[in-house]
Amino acid sequence: MALRSGRTLRTGRSKDTEITRTPLGAVRRAQTITTYGVGAMIAVEDQSYIVCGLDSWRNLRQEDVVYEPRLQHWLRVARFQLPPADEPSSGDGIRVRLFPEMYSCGTCKKLQEFKRFGSPAGKSLCGACEKPLTPSRFVIACENGHLDDFPYFEWVHKKSESNRDPNEKVRHELTLESSGQTASLRSVVIKCSCGVRSVSLEGAFGSGAMFALGIKCKGRRPWLGRDANEPACTATPRTLQRGASAAWFSIARSALSIPPWSESLQQRLNHQYHQLSGLLDDGVSDSVLLNAIKRSDIMDDGRFTADQVLAAIHRRRELEASALPDSDEAAPMLESANELRREEYNQLYDGTRIISRDENFECVPAAGDGSALPYGIKRSMLVKRLREVRALESFTRVTMPDPAGGDTRRAAMANGTVGWLPAIEVSGEGVFLAIDEDLLHVWEQRPGPVARAQQIWHSHTMLLRERAERTGSTLRIDDIKSPVTARYVLLHTLAHVLINEWSLDCGYPSAALRERLYVDKDMAGVLIYTATSDSAGSLGGVVAQGEHRKLYETMESALSRAEWCSQDPPCIESEASGTNSLNLAACYACVLLAETSCETNNVFLDRAMLIGTPDDPSTGFFYKGE
Structure with missing residues (x-):
């Protein structure tokens, strides 16, 4: 997919003829959903850009329209659109704008807007010394999705005291210098020609740094244009590095x-x-x-x-x-329990009876009567064909979307309503496992699982309430509670250990396997599948892992591997780990995966739910007793 400048060149042949600029670069289609979507910053050679809104996407082809009626209904759109591929016949690419606008020159030390440097067209050079320019390393963003250049002028003038007459006219020219004595921000110094005391950037990343100086969010949305500001944003802006992951979180x-x-x-x-x-x-x-x-x-x-x-x-x-499926906007609810997942769970559990070659879904039971299934597994279904549609609904900044839902932050994807969203479709195969409900109900009453799930529940509830207070949520604080249960932690951790095991057993990179959880009071299933847009999704072999005998062997091996971690005993004895203390016994040496494989950014995990603890083996669901 080509990235093009938001500007166009006109020819002398006809006033109505436009020739778009040469593509600045290219990214994969899937990256426009996960990494470089609308509102994300992207570095191309020595310049930095921001991906423009959907209303700037031009010449989209009818052949690239993607349909998935259930997802369309949930997201309230008429269709999905594949991002244009990197050929002229597939569209005119995706527009980008220069951002941040503040640049600096390493030779003359000037710090100002790019347009003031007088750079030759198509290049990023200082007009005075003809040396390469560097885009600002820092930006500010707020939790409502707004983004702006770092306020260098305000930073140096509000942190300094000046004896000048405020009515005196003086020229302000900023410079950025680095002493190089340390790698800290203390060595990065901002100066102004007006004579105020120079100030370093030390402390700029503090959560209250902008608030302390009275610097407020201006509601800027540069991906939608210069005049697309939103008024009255009450969120406090935070300083971020331009390439930081916190600068853009997709909501897919x-x-x-x-x-x-x-x-x-x-x-x-x-x-x-x-x-x-x-x-x-x-x-x-x-x-x-x-x-x-x-x-x-x-x-x-x-x-x-x-x-x-x-x-x-x-x-x-x-x-x-029909009524819209359950939404995660009203209150926290795990996506694994919404109506879309319930429909999929029923279909995966029952399988397909009439199968045609050109259909997108084929699910059949593994051969055998079930007596050879591992302890705790009630049903194994072989998903020989599946198609998944992934759409970019919106994005957030500063703090990631809550993995359990209930987060109402949604940055605008376009000026006005466009009626569609960018999406990709991927095909693959997988195995669906349903847990024995009778054994699960007994296990859920044991003191061990209840106590460990309560620890995660408490940490998550506190996080949700703090965020609600910070963002001004209309929900009553006491009504905000985590939906995480022992059942969810069990199935989530089981999916992770199986992905690790199957990656070793059938040669897939673990990042090519994904989990899809189905968890509610009357649902307990997990789908592990290979729906990936690259060649790793077509290797084959995952379906074979669902055959009863093979599944028994891999389950035994996976659980045995989970009994020991190279970080033990600290790992198994951990009372809080992971992002925001939302894990217990889980680390990268045992159950954590690549973020592309996990639905919830590697939180709500605890391998003790599978195998128990040294003090209480009965905490583990797969503990069979003496």
Whole structure:
């Protein structure tokens, strides 16, 4: 996918003819959802840019439209769009704007806006000394998603005292110098030609640094343009490094294609649906619509009758008219328990009986009567084909979105409403495991699991309440409680140890395997699958791990490996670990994974839920007793 400047060049041939600038660089399509999406900063050679809003994406192709009706309904959009690929025929790339705007010259030490340096077109050079310019290393951002240049002028003048007459006109020219004596910010010094005392950047990263100087958030949204500021932002801005992960956190949503939406008929209907459904909106009768269906290309190969197509149209309209699935905006709720996951859980548990070659979902039981399954596993399903759609809903800054939901922060993706979101579709295979509910209910009453889950619950509840107070949430603080349960921690940790084990057993890099959890009072399942957009997702072999005998062997090996960690005894005895103390016995030497594999950024994990502790083995779900 090409990245292009937000500006265009006009030719002398015609005033209506535009030629876009040469692409500045390129990123993979999947990176526009996970790393370099709308509002994210990206370094290209010696300059820094910010990815523009969706309203700037041009010449998008109809062939690149992605459909997933259940996810469309949940996110309230008409369609998804593949980011344009890196060829002219696939679109005109994605626009970027120069950001940050503050640059410095290492030779003359000037610190000012890029446009004031007089750099030659297409280059990043100081006009005076013809040396390369460096974009500002620092920016400020707030938890509401706003982003701005670091306020160098305010920083040096509000931290310094001047005896000058405030009415005296004086020229202000900033310089940035580094003594090089230390690697700390104390060595980075800002000076102004007006004569105020020079000030270092020491302390700029403090949580209250901007507040102490009276520097407020201006509501800037540079990815949407210079005039896209939001008024009255009450959040306190924080200093961030330009390339810090905290400068942009994606809010991505996904769904599996399951029957009936994965079936051939619905796939064939996708590109014609809005046109045919619009006839019903205009008040035509079913008989008139049937005639329109017969004239459409859906009927070209004779696989479907007009009545079947009409029934499929009505079924999708029923979906659109139905109540929205459970949302995570009202109160904290694990995504693993929402309505979309419940529909997938039922389909994965039951499997598919009628399978066609061109359908996107195939799930069958592993051979055998279940007697060879490992202890605690009730059902193993082989997902031989699956399709997942991942869409970028929005993004946040400074603090990551809460992994359990309930976070209402959503930065704008466009000026106005565009009716679509960027998304990618990936295909793969996997294994779905359902836990024995009877054994699970007994285990959930044991003191060990209850006490350990309560520790994580308490840490997460405190985190949610602190964030609610800081961001001015309308929810009552006492009503904000973590949804994390012992059941969730168990299944989440089980998914992690199996991914590590299967990575060793069938040759996949662990980052190519992903987890998808299904956890609620009446759900207890985990899907481990290879839906990845690169070649690692097509190696094959994961489905074989779900066969009863093979599953028994790998489960025994995974649990045995989890019994010991190279960081023990501190790891198994830990009372709080991980981000915001949301883990117990979990570290990178035992169960943590690459962030691309985990749904919740490696939190809510505890291997003691699997194998117990040295003092209380019965805490482990897979402990069979003496």
